[in-house]
Amino acid sequence: MMTGQLVVVDDGQILFAGGHPTRSMLGPMPNPTTRLILWLAGGRVLYFNDQRKFGRLWLVDDAGLAADPFLARLGPEPLGPAFTSSAFRTQLRRHARAPVKVVLLDQTVVAGIGNIYADESLHLARVHPRRPAGGLSGAESRRLHAAVRVTLARAVESGGTSFAEYVNAARGGHGFLAQARAFRREGLPCVVCGTTMTRISVAGRGTTLCPRCQRSP
Ligand SMILES: [Zn+2]
Structure with a gap:
């Protein structure tokens, strides 16, 4: 569930940033709203920022994805x-x-x-x-x-x-x-x-x- 921002940084440069727009989206990562950092293959880093803490993250396999009650209700x-x-x-x-x-x-x-x-x-x-x-x-x-x-x-x-x-x-x-x-x-x-x-x-x-x-x- 996505309520904040996703920011992808490659070699210190912001490659992509999307989601709820705030000034901090332009600034250095991570920032105080960063809730999750994923180090991706190839050296890129994905930051999940969420000022309001509404976001949720689940780690599931393919079968779990199909059976996920949240996704089923979407x-x-x-x-x-x-x-x-x-x-x-x-x-x-x-x-x-x-x-x-x-x-x-x-x-x-x-x-x-x-x-x-x-x-x-x-x-x-x-x-x-x-x-x-x-x-x-x-x-x-x-x-x-x-x-x-x-x-x-x-x-x-x-x-x-x-x-x-x-x-x-x-x-x-x-x-x-x-x-x-x-x-x-x-x-x-x-x-x-x-x-x-x-x-x-x-x-x-x-x-x-x-x-x-x-x-x-
Ligand atoms: Zn009017």
Whole structure:
């Protein structure tokens, strides 16, 4: 389960860094958030950093992988064929009372949606994160399903919230983070309507939204 960052260092140089972007991702490894160091063949070193200690690591063989209860419960990939609009609607109804953002973050509903992609998808779909999942109309549910796929497809296309993206964004570039609709846009104008973006907490997770485009429940 991945909630932090993976950084690969080759001969003292960062070769790849991906995951939740922070300034420390650019710095020397290991750092105080490093939880795991793997020395790979060929001299490369993989660091797993996780500020919040949500990450888990299991060492299993092939048979154990197939039988793993966590993996067995994982929902469909957001860009895969199993993540259909009607399957998503069924899940929203199953978790009818939960805030819709909490359902998006539930890895048994759809795999791989973290805090950043949830906020981006909800803003694109114009849905307030605290709306009870079961209260979304058919049109809103379809819009949110499409927004998740568009958001993830864009992220994959531009290399995700990776090290290069982080650098690009810091330099005002054109990567995924630089064109983010919600991520780190608290206090800035909404890209759609110009209203000042606000930040709230939804089930303990920092959440940026447009109070005009995403009306309260
Ligand atoms: Zn707006």
